[in-house]
Amino acid sequence: MxxxxxxxxxxxxxxxxxxxxxxxxxxxxxxxxxxxxxxxxxxxxxxGLARGLLDQAKIPIDRTWIAAEMDGARVISPGGFTFEVDEAKAGNEVGYVIExxxxxxxxxxxxxxxxxxxxxxxxxxxxxxxxxxxxxxxxxxxxxxxxxxxxxxxxxxxxxxxxxxxxxxxxxxAESDIMTCVQYRLTNIEVDPKYTEFYAGSSAPGGYIWIFPKSANTANVGLGLGAHIVKEGGDPKRYLDAWIAKNPKMKNAQQLDMIAGGCSINxxxxxxxxxxxxxxxxxxxxxxxxxxxxxxxxxxxxxxxxxxxxxxxxxxxxxxxxxxxxxxxxxxxxxxxxxxxxxAKEKAMTLSDETFDTLISLLDKVGMDNISVINILKALHEHHPELLKEFEDLL
Amino acid sequence: MPVENVNKCLHCGLCVGSCPQNAIFLNEVRLDFNDDCIECGLCSRICPVGALTPGGK
Missing domain, CATH: 3.50.50.60 (FAD/NAD(P)-binding domain)
Incomplete structure (x- = not known):
């Protein structure tokens, strides 16, 4: 040196x-x-890494660090409603799970x-x-x-x-701008190897659970909680363990690693x-x-x-x-x-499970080509004007 | 100052980046706390794996 x-x-x-x-x-x-x-x-x-962002950041693609190529992403509400973003509709939002x-x-x-x-x-x-x-x-x-x-x-x-x-x-x-996260790499699980999944709602208050597949039976399964919501040290791990324990697709899951970390959401x-x-x-x-x-x-x-x-x-x-x-x-x-x-995050942190169900089933119904806050608000205006008040301040 | 349970800590740095006093420093495999700690308890409460206990020496 x-x-x-x-x-x-x-x-x-x-x-x-x-x-x-x-x-x-x-x-x-x-x-x-x-x-x-x-x-x-x-x-x-x-x-996870979206393709559009790779282009925007001028990152040269190198196959050695691509673990899996995704066809799409799913957002799943507490009641099981699913909104799917697939490559045809939103290629740039979809991408890779990397090493x-x-x-x-x-x-x-x-x-x-x-x-x-x-x-x-x-x-x-x-x-x-x-x-x-x-x-x-x-x-x-x-x-x-x-x-x-x-x-x-x-x-x-x-x-x-x-x-x-x-x-x-x-x-x-600020505490509400901190996510406290824990993630396992799990193998021996049932996973859709072509889709990333995001679970919103009270399974992960103020945050969400993610499944990012690395291969046919292995995925990064993680959870983040809003720091202003957690009550006690170790809550993220407890919430994730509880969610995995009741997920039948993960009943034979084995851990390959465990990581934790802070994520700023400011x-x-x-x-x-x-x-x-x-x-x-x-x-x-x-x-x-x-x-x-x-x-x-x-x-x-x-x-x-x-x-x-x-x-x-x-x-x-x-x-x-x-x-x-x-x-x-x-x-x-x-x-x-x-x-x-x-x-949008500030708002999402306050939504009830029922509102997530309504919102995600609505997105699914509308099936928009270009997911954006503005488009979501337009759809709300059309289908659920009673909910629009909740989102007024986003306009 | 908080006490680190080295058997639980994953050295993720969440407490370091979240500390309002910047009173925590992450060495590769150990946390150091300095005298700027005001015992606010944030790091212990938001630790993802429960590796910090508030109020040591």
Missing amino acids: DKEYDVIVVGAGPGGSTAARYAAMGGAKTLLIEKRQEIGTHVRCGE RDLFDRALAKLAGEAGAHIYIKTAARSIIKENGKIVGLKIISQGEPMEVRCKIIIGADGYESQVGRWAGIDTNL APLDSVVCDQVMLVGDAARMIDPMTGGGIAHACLSGMEAGKVAAEAIKLGDYSKEFFQKYEKAWRSELEEKLFRNWM
Whole structure:
């Protein structure tokens, strides 16, 4: 490792590796550090990825990280009503279940090939400031405390989001904007290998249950709960265990792994940059509040931040003002959707099981080609005007 | 400060990113709590696997 870089990227997930790749491609001397000993592990992810988002984020498809290709997605209400989104109607909303460890490694490889230096088992510990300016990072690399100088830091440190907080960017979340999640990889289960499934309602208050198939009899089966609703530590695991126990398709299920994690489901932050620092992906709280999907947003924001970082180095301007270019770029792609879906999530958290039944059977009846909040509201207006009042504030 | 049950903790970082005081740090396989902890209890309550007990030393 050298003593000085133009750009240090903290975290080699999809956002960090993509940022490092574009920064290096733009000519910046770039260091990518990952605190874990293996890039891509341990996986903390449902591993679903929509095709349209892959295109939007310009992620090159590589068969090695595709576990299964989906034909569609199903949303299932507490009473068993099902709304199906299939590829013919909404190809871009449908996509892949991936192998996140291989995916992350493929993206890190692209960063390395672009010229970024990659160091694993290397954790950022604090930002070094001199005369009010950031001059580098304190790190621990494979047990050795070190200082590395830099001009720009890109925080891609995921949900834990330390870099942003050290730099003074407010990434704090309200409790109602936190999902607390647990997921098992289950094998020996009956699963439709071509459809992802989402179960709404009181089986997962303030969240939902997901089944993302990895192969013919194996799937990621997970659950998220709204943090403001949970009463006691361990609730997500208890809710998931209870749901699996009463699901006849899973009566012979065996666990291959167990993971947990936090998921931000907030409205877009006011700012994800300050002088010399940009945040990307989960660290910038860019997860889709409705779907919980964050991979593609991380890649997209990583790409934009990497490009802006390289340009900033060329121009010698690492100011918050210059980084507005990054803010504009990611916001023009994501902000409106994130805000709209946050509003929809706020509403969804309050719905009764009966309302979910009505809503999902209605969606099924209408069978719309293009699922969107506006289209849902139109259908409600037509078929269930009495429910429309509940959703007025979304208009 | 909360007490971590290392036999239950999955090192997922949920408590770290959710702590309003940024008083928790995740080393690879261990949580560190610092003096900024205000005993709000959030991390213990929202831990997905019940690995944190509030109010240790």
